[in-house]
């Protein structure tokens with residue numbers, strides 16, 4: 001998995017692929033060092049991928065939404081607010 005320096009020497013590990021919204025793919029993961037949530041946001045037409053921190057309650061709320069229009073809308077809303 002992609003290396004990501006939240007905690008020195010730690011890596012980012014994928015937890016859940018939340019799918020795509022607005023032509024971006026959203027993969028929720030955690031830091032192996034501290035367990036903090038990070039969202040890997042990437043698009044094949046707009047590299048490089050970005051890693052955005054996610055609050056625990058937000059990560060759990062987004063994960064709990066069934067795949068579909070409601071989740072896409074929630075992801076887009078969250079992303080627009082970053």
Ligand SMILES: [Zn+2]
Pocket residue numbers: 006007010031032033034035036
């Ligand atoms: Zn960390």
